[in-house]
Amino acid sequence: MVPYIVERFRKIGWEMEMFSLPKRIRNKGQEEIEFDTFDWRPYAGNLVVERYIQTYKDYLWWTKLRLKEQKYDLIHAHHPIAALAMSRVFPDIPVVMTVHSSFERELMLNGRIEAGGAEEKFLTSIYRELEQRTSRLTTVSHSFAAYMGAFLDHPERIQVIPNGYDEKRFKPISHDNEVAQLVTVCRLVPAKGLDILLQGCAELRKRNRPFVLHMIGDGPIREELETMAQKLGIYDDTIFYGYMLHPEELLPFFDVFVLPSRAESFGSVFAEAALCLLALVGTNVGGIAEQIENGVNGLLVPPEDPVALADALETFITDPHFRYEMARAASNKAKKTYSLNRVIGELKRNYLSLTEGLDEGESVEETEES
The missing domain is CATH 3.40.50 (Rossmann fold)
Known part of the structure; x- marks a missing residue:
């Protein structure tokens, strides 16, 4: 910034x-x-x-x-x-x-x-x-x-x-993905709750809800997360990108931004994802809960709860209209407040x-x- x-x-x-x-x-x-x-x-x-x-x-x-x-x-x-x-x-x-x-x-x-x-x-x-x-x-x-x-x-x-944020940097793109595209952008460290994200996605797989999870970022637990994705049976549904300088250029092609952080002072990437017209799923902690009002401009879940996370993601996967309405509301708030x-x-x-x-x-x- x-x-x-x-x-x-x-x-x-x-x-x-x-x-x-x-x-x-x-x-x-x-x-x-x-x-x-x-x-x-x-x-x-x-x-x-x-x-x-x-x-x-x-x-x-x-x-x-x-x-x-x-x-x-x-x-x-x-x-x-x-x-x-x-x-x-x-x-x-x-x-x-x-x-x-x-x-x-x-x-x-x-x-x-x-x-x-x-x-x-x-x-x-x-x-x-x-x-x-x-x-x-x-x-x-x-x-x-x-x-x-x-x-x-x-x-x-x-x-x-x-x-x-300068909203000119963010350019939403009209798209219609046949399979819901989930994305997270962060440093790959335990504080971001990425183990919970993988467990939540494994629960989606058990429910036969198709998805692709895009993980943009790098960090010390990348190998651990890749191994975990393999053990959970979702490695083929997950793409690890590594570090990316301008992720906002890719974000508009996805559908849902999700990050189940264990703590977050603000959570800048939520505002950036909102400006890219993505639906938001986050944990009810710190600055995330100040950006997302549950059911108004996104969905909040408790930390450390992969089932609740899967429920929220499933809601967006199965209801594209609701997903779009939440994305619109999140974008409007980000433009006004951030x-x-x-x-x-x-x-x-x-x-x-x-x-x-x-x-x-x-x-x-x-x-x-x-």
Whole structure:
């Protein structure tokens, strides 16, 4: 989303620069790290913590090397380490931080760390540090704002700005598939519930409901999923694509988007699938439940429930008219609620309130001539 935001702001005359830490920069930073709100040293020795601290050091080193003499009115960070580094290097410049997801929950769901362990305690302590060090905290869903707020002194100050998309990128195509085409797009990791998806599709096979499942994405459990599909007897009905740079170019040819995630801060791919005019099936968790109203613009199912998932998919497979109505409703909501224009407007108000004293409630249009 960020490159499209930068491009849109440039078109209206705002100079913007994108800055990130290149992958080739490793172990360059040597500066000692201190946090304002907690002592990180009790967590030292844990691999996740050590990598986080070293990445922070590298980001500080790279920022000072490349940006120290630059003059900015405002910095908008989209990763906690970026926000922490920028606030150190540019202490007099407002920093907006958008927290897009929970690193600790992802690591726990993917079996990388244990709940309640040192790594989770360290990573959740970062939220309060961000609250202390940035001018404004935003996130992408009310669900994640509630989660993050448990670790803050002033959770009421979190702003929710859902992701936005340029609908010109998405081009629905009229088609009539004889067999229902199901698709999922994600990184192949345990947190996405893809084992539940395969079990749900196996249940469809038992019910003699024909389908083809398209799995777009790659990740550490791909081989495990392929083996599972073979054991469940649905390998011939499943296509593993691997990583794809622009899946939105292929999505319009499918019928149903399905992703039974175990957790999701927002679930960007649901909005993208909706803009491609696909019917949506998701789990009743996090930001997914804010995008889908069950039976109104898609179907929600409980997590960890392959039978309920199969029931929802079967509903769409056997009732193309209902499927189309849900897809239309999902598309209409995505265009209205998750438009890039809306995001630009909200960000513009945010930026001006921090740099020019504009009240956040003031209309963007009132500032166009200033």
